[in-house]
Amino acid sequence: MPTTISAGDTAWLLLSAALVMLMTPALGFFYGGLVRRKNVLATIMHSFFILCLISVQWVLWGYTLAFGPDKGGIIGGLDWLTLRGVGQEPGPYAATVPHQAFMVFQMMFAVITPALITGAFAERKRFKAFVVFTLLWATFVYDPVAHWVWGGGWLGQLGALDFAGGTVVHITSGVSALVAALVLGRRVGYGREALEPHDATMTVLGASLLWFGWFGFNAGSAITAGGLAANAFVVTNTAAAMAALTWMTVSWLHKGAPSVLGAAAGAVAGLVAITPASGYVDVSAAILIGLGAGVFCYTAIQLTKRLRVDDALDVFGVHGVGGAWGAIATGIFATVAINSGAKDGLLAGNPGQLGIQAIAVGASIVYSAVMTFVILKVIDVFVGLRVPESEEVLGLDASQHREAAYQI
Amino acid sequence: MEILAFASFAVLVVAWLVAPSRDNVIAVSHKAEDRKAA
Numbered sequence: 001m002p003t004t005i006s007a008g009d010t011a012w013l014l015l016s017a018a019l020v021m022l023m024t025p026a027l028g029f030f031y032g033g034l035v036r037r038k039n040v041l042a043t044i045m046h047s048f049f050i051l052c053l054i055s056v057q058w059v060l061w062g063y064t065l066a067f068g069p070d071k072g073g074i075i076g077g078l079d080w081l082t083l084r085g086v087g088q089e090p091g092p093y094a095a096t097v098p099h100q101a102f103m104v105f106q107m108m109f110a111v112i113t114p115a116l117i118t119g120a121f122a123e124r125k126r127f128k129a130f131v132v133f134t135l136l137w138a139t140f141v142y143d144p145v146a147h148w149v150w151g152g153g154w155l156g157q158l159g160a161l162d163f164a165g166g167t168v169v170h171i172t173s174g175v176s177a178l179v180a181a182l183v184l185g186r187r188v189g190y191g192r193e194a195l196e197p198h199d200a201t202m203t204v205l206g207a208s209l210l211w212f213g214w215f216g217f218n219a220g221s222a223i224t225a226g227g228l229a230a231n232a233f234v235v236t237n238t239a240a241a242m243a244a245l246t247w248m249t250v251s252w253l254h255k256g257a258p259s260v261l262g263a264a265a266g267a268v269a270g271l272v273a274i275t276p277a278s279g280y281v282d283v284s285a286a287i288l289i290g291l292g293a294g295v296f297c298y299t300a301i302q303l304t305k306r307l308r309v310d311d312a313l314d315v316f317g318v319h320g321v322g323g324a325w326g327a328i329a330t331g332i333f334a335t336v337a338i339n340s341g342a343k344d345g346l347l348a349g350n351p352g353q354l355g356i357q358a359i360a361v362g363a364s365i366v367y368s369a370v371m372t373f374v375i376l377k378v379i380d381v382f383v384g385l386r387v388p389e390s391e392e393v394l395g396l397d398a399s400q401h402r403e404a405a406y407q408i
Numbered sequence: 409m410e411i412l413a414f415a416s417f418a419v420l421v422v423a424w425l426v427a428p429s430r431d432n433v434i435a436v437s438h439k440a441e442d443r444k445a446a
Contacts, residue, residue: 242416242417245420246420249420249423249424249427252423252424252427252428253423253427253428256428257428258427282409283413284409284410284412284413285409287413287416287417288409288412288413288416291416333409347409
C-alpha cells in the first residue's frame with residue numbers, strides 16, 4: 001500500500017468535497033420549491049445555515065468524535081479536537097491523500113445529513129429550536145453512527161458495508177425526520193387546504209444539482225481516483241435514472257399523469273438507494289436497485305400520507321426507506337468482482353452479509369429514533385419546537401427572518 | 409441478473425405505452441389559457 005501523497009487522488013477527493021458541498025444548497029432549492037411561497041426563505045436558510053454551523057462544529061469536535069481513535073467501538077477519542085494532529089500528511093483512513101483532505105470530504109457528509117431532516121419539519125419549526133436541534137443531533141446522532149460504521153466502530157468491525165452513507169446519512173436522517181414529524185405534529189391547515197409546492201422549477205433545479213453533487217458523494221467515497229471511483233460514478237447515474245423513470249411510471253399509472261416532481265423525487269430516491277452499494281455492485285444491480293427505490297419509496301410516501309403523518313417534504317419515504325433498501329440491497333448484490341477489498345453478498349454466495357446489513361439497518365433506525373425523540377423533547381421544554389399558530393399562518397419568512405423571498 | 413435488468417426496463421417501456429393519456433384535459437387547459445390571453 002503506497003504511503004506517499006498522490007496528486008490524482010488528492011485532486012479527486014478535494015473536487016469531490018466541493019461537489020458534496022454543493023449538494024446542501026441544492027437541497028435548499030429542492031426543498032424550497034416544495035414549500036409555500038411564504039416559507040421559501042426559511043426553508044433555504046435551514047440548509048445554508050447548517051452548512052455554516054456544521055462546518056465549524058466538525059473542525060472543533062465533530063471530526064474527532066466520528067473518526068478519532070476508537071473508544072470501545074462506540075465513539076472516537078478527543079485526540080483530534082480542533083483538528084490537532086490532522087495535517088497535510090496522510091492519516092489512518094487514506095494513505096494517498098492529506099489527512100485534511102479526507103477530513104473536509106467527510107465534513108460535507110456531516111453537513112448535508114442534518115439538512116435532509118429539515119424537510120420533515122418545514123413550515124412550522126422555530127428557528128432557535130432548529131439551531132439547537134441541529135447542533136445536538138450532529139453531536140449525539142451523526143458523529144457516533146459515523147464512528148460505528150466508518151471510524152472503526154462496532155458496525156464496521158462486524159463487517160457492515162456502507163460505501164457512501166446509506167445507514168450513516170440516509171437512514172439516520174430519514175428516521176429522525178419521521179420522529180420529528182410525529183413530535184411536531186401536522187401543519188396548520190393540513191388535510192383541509194392544499195399545501196402545494198410554490199415553485200416546481202426550483203425543485204427540479206435542486207434535484208439536478210443534487211444529482212451532479214452526488215457523483216462526488218459516491219465516486220469520491222472511493223478516496224482514490226481509479227476504477228472503483230469510475231464504477232461508483234456509473235452505477236450512481238444508472239440507479240438515479242432508473243428510479244426517476246420508475247417513480248414517474250408508477251405515479252403515472254396511479255394518478256393518471258407523468259409527474260415532473262415525481263421524476264425529480266424519484267431521481268433522488270435512486271441516488272439515496274445506490275449510495276451504500278455504489279462501491280460494491282455492478283450496473284445490472286444498479287438498475288434493480290433503482291427500480292426498487294422507485295417502487296418502495298413511492299409506496300412509503302403514499303402510506304405516510306394515508307396515515308396522516310405530516311412529513312412535509314417526504315424525507316422518511318425518500319431517505320429512510322431508500323437508505324434502508326440500499327443497505328439491504330448491498331447485502332444482496334455486493335460482489336468482490338467490483339471491490340476486491342469488500343465482501344460478497346447473498347447472490348454471490350454469502351448470505352451472512354445480508355444479516356449483517358440488517359443489523360446495521362436496525363441499529364441505526366433504533367438509535368436515531370430514540371436519540372431524536374429525546375433531543376426534541378428536551379428542546380421543547382427549554383426552547384419550544386413550533387412557532388405560534390399566528391406566525392405559522394403568516395409564514396416563517398416574515399415571522400422568523402423578517403424578510404420576503406419575492407418582491408414581484 | 410442482466411436478464412432481470414433488461415426485463416425491468418422493458419416493463420417500464422410497456423407501462424408508458426399503456427399509461428392513461430389525457431389529451432382532452434390538455435385541450436381544455438389550453439383553451440382556458442387562450443381565453444385568458446384574449
